[in-house]
Each structure stands twice: as C-alpha cells, then as structure tokens.
Amino acid sequence: MGPLKGIKIIELAGIGPGPMAAMMLADMGATVLRVERAEPSGLGVQRPLNCDITLRSRKAIALNLKQPEDRDRVLRLVEEADVLIEGFRPGVTERLGLGPDDCFARNAKLVYGRMTGFGQDGPMAQAAGHDLNYIAMSGALSAIGRAGQPPTPPLNLVGDYGGGALYLVVGVLAALLETGGSGKGQVVDAAMVDGAASLMAAPFGMFAAGLLTKTRGANVLDSGSYFYDSYECADGKYVSVAAIEPKFHAEMLELMELDPSIVTKQMDRADWPRLKQTIGDRFKTKTRDQWVAIMGGSDACFAPVLEMDEVADDPHNKARKTFIELDGVVQPAPAPRFSRTPNPAPTPPLRAHMVALDDALSGWLPAAEIDTWKAV
Numbered sequence: 117m118g119p120l121k122g123i124k125i126i127e128l129a130g131i132g133p134g135p136m137a138a139m140m141l142a143d144m145g146a147t148v149l150r151v152e153r154a155e156p157s158g159l160g161v162q163r164p165l166n167c168d169i170t171l172r173s174r175k176a177i178a179l180n181l182k183q184p185e186d187r188d189r190v191l192r193l194v195e196e197a198d199v200l201i202e203g204f205r206p207g208v209t210e211r212l213g214l215g216p217d218d219c220f221a222r223n224a225k226l227v228y229g230r231m232t233g234f235g236q237d238g239p240m241a242q243a244a245g246h247d248l249n250y251i252a253m254s255g256a257l258s259a260i261g262r263a264g265q266p267p268t269p270p271l272n273l274v275g276d277y278g279g280g281a282l283y284l285v286v287g288v289l290a291a292l293l294e295t296g297g298s299g300k301g302q303v304v305d306a307a308m309v310d311g312a313a314s315l316m317a318a319p320f321g322m323f324a325a326g327l328l329t330k331t332r333g334a335n336v337l338d339s340g341s342y343f344y345d346s347y348e349c350a351d352g353k354y355v356s357v358a359a360i361e362p363k364f365h366a367e368m369l370e371l372m373e374l375d376p377s378i379v380t381k382q383m384d385r386a387d388w389p390r391l392k393q394t395i396g397d398r399f400k401t402k403t404r405d406q407w408v409a410i411m412g413g414s415d416a417c418f419a420p421v422l423e424m425d426e427v428a429d430d431p432h433n434k435a436r437k438t439f440i441e442l443d444g445v446v447q448p449a450p451a452p453r454f455s456r457t458p459n460p461a462p463t464p465p466l467r468a469h470m471v472a473l474d475d476a477l478s479g480w481l482p483a484a485e486i487d488t489w490k491a492v
C-alpha cells in the first residue's frame with residue numbers, strides 16, 4: 117500500500133504544484149482528501165477530468181471556506197490529519213480562519229505545507245504569477261535557450277513541478293520525520309522561486325568557476341556544445357547525445373563512423389560550431405530508428421527523442437512499466453519505486469460530486485459524525 121500508508125493529508129484544492137505534490141504523496145500510499153471549492157474556480161488550463169492526471173488517487177469533498185460552518189468542518193478534519201497542503205496567496209488562509217495558528221490550536225503535530233510562487237514574505241509575495249515568472253526570478257530562465265534566441269520556456273517543469281511540487285513534498289516528508297521525534301508540527305514554506313533557485317545550485321557553481329557564461333547556447337549543457345544536443349535525422353525525427361566524458365565521446369564518434377581526428381580539443385568552444393555541423397550532417401544520413409539500432413544501449417550517451425505518443429511503446433519504458441493507462445489516458449506511473457512497500461495502483465481523478473460523503477470521509481470521522489454532516 118505504499119510507504120506513506122496511514123498518513124492522512126488534507127489538500128485545499130489549487131492548481132499546478134499543489135495538486136502535483138498531493139498526487140505524489142497519494143501515489144506513495146498517503147490518504148489524501150481534497151477540499152474543493154463549492155463553485156469551480158476556472159483557474160488554470162481546463163481539461164476533461166480523466167486528463168487532469170495530477171488529481172488522481174484521492175477523494176474529494178466540496179466546501180465553501182468562507183462559510184463559518186465549512187471552515188469548522190475543515191478544522192475538524194485537521195484534528196485527524198498529519199498534513200495540510202494549501203496553495204493560496206500569503207495571508208488568505210489566515211483570513212479564512214484556517215491559517216497555521218488556527219490549525220495548530222486543533223492539532224499541534226500538524227505539518228502545514230504552504231505552496232506559493234514568491235514565498236510568504238518579501239516585496240513580491242502578493243504578486244500574481246506563473247511558472248515562467250518564478251524561474252525568471254531564479255536565474256534559470258535566462259540560462260535556457262539556443263544561441264541568438266530569447267530565453268525558452270521549459271514547459272512548466274522547472275517552476276511548478278521541479279521547484280514547486282517536489283520541494284513541497286521533500287519539505288513535508290522532512291517535517292513528518294522531525295515531528296515523529298519532537299511531537300510538534302511546523303510550517304513548510306515552499307516557494308517556487310526558492311525551489312527553482314535551489315535547482316540551479318550546480319549551474320551557479322559552474323558560473324562562479326567561469327565554466328558557464330551568460331551567453332545562451334554557448335555552453336556545454338545548453339546546446340552550445342556539439343556533444344550535448346539533439347539532432348535531426350533523415351526522417352525528420354530527432355536523437356539526443358550527451359557524450360561529455362572522453363570515453364563516451366570516443367564511443368559516440370566510433371559508432372557514428374567519424375574519424376576521431378576531426379576533434380582536436382573537445383572543450384575548445386571555438387571549434388564547436390564546425391563539429392556541430394559535422395555531427396548534424398552525419399545524423400541526417402539515417403533515420404532515427406536506424407541510429408537507435410546502431411547506438412541504442414551503448415555507452416555513447418545516446419537516446420531517441422520520443423514523442424509523447426511513442427513513450428509507452430518504447431521497449432525500455434514498456435519493460436519497466438514507466439507509463440500506465442488509466443481511464444483511457446496514458447500517463448506516468450508513480451515514482452519512485454519501493455521494494456518492500458510498493459506503491460498502490462493509481463485510481464482515476466474524481467470530483468467531489470462523484471464521491472458519496474460516507475466514502476470520502478470514511479477513515480476520517482466516525483459514521484455517526486458523518487451522518488451529521490449529511491444532515492446539514
């Protein structure tokens with residue numbers, strides 16, 4: 117049933133990193149109850165429910181948090197919870213009577229996870245924003261892009277999910293471990309700017325060492341080098357190579373049947389454009405799958421660039437069941453994996469109106485108390 121079996125989490129519904137964090141915790145076996153708004157918010161990119169993958173594996177109830185009786189219902193659930201996750205602007209839950217102090221008064225051991233873009237304080241704390249704005253503030257966006265092009269949005273992976281959801285999950289789990297010893301809860305302040313900045317630790321070190329310049333598309337890892345890039349093949353599909361280390365670089369050239377003497381010094385940036393042209397021309401002589409047959413599984417640090425409708429059928433992904441199909445939607449399987457307490461099988465996303473109150477609150481409240489909720 118997963119390593120988090122027995123952990124109860126309240127999720128005050130939001131968009132982006134909050135639901136992703138809740139999904140990950142539910143994937144690992146936690147019982148997560150999502151508290152939706154009584155009226156849909158219309159925020160974020162709307163999609164069919166079965167395609168709203170980050171809502172999977174948990175049940176939901178609908179409450180109006182501005183109504184005192186519904187606020188009190190959340191506080192009652194807090195008494196039974198180990199964790200609460202919220203993603204409102206700073207101060208909103210305090211104004212609703214659901215802030216940390218309100219919740220700690222009901223449950224001193226609660227881990228109170230807060231997910232924001234700019235953090236709980238600072239000049240930008242109250243400003244609206246999205247992933248792109250947060251990674252722009254962290255220094256990450258300025259470093260992503262090809263030569264001569266503007267900074268390139270890396271979907272919303274770096275801010276919402278890498279710097280947001282993952283750091284919230286890490287913070288919640290760390291706080292739970294600490295609570296097990298101290299018996300005291302605490303607030304986890306997870307800000308996407310902070311998380312994205314933390315993800316930039318290695319690049320900042322390279323920048324300080326003079327190994328990374330401010331010029332996009334001119335560095336080892338940003339498409340500047342010929343040995344770390346994606347290349348078009350004869351059929352218009354792409355492959356990736358990341359042959360940084362000398363032995364991997366040598367194997368790449370050997371498998372591509374290129375004379376190693378074409379390279380004088382691998383890290384001579386002045387020679388990278390010429391070599392990029394040579395490598396690019398060579399990849400265009402065969403289809404992507406032909407190159408997979410030659411280089412796949414080698415030490416050339418090579419992989420095909422798979423389209424989203426191809427990933428589930430890739431032999432490696434299929435062997436590891438990296439992708440699953442749920443309610444007709446192909447999606448990533450839970451990660452990471454556990455040897456002794458495997459993750460439970462995910463269940464399709466549900467909305468509050470699809471779940472009977474008895475079912476949603478089972479395991480949270482006694483049956484008689486659930487009946488009083490139903491009677492209102």
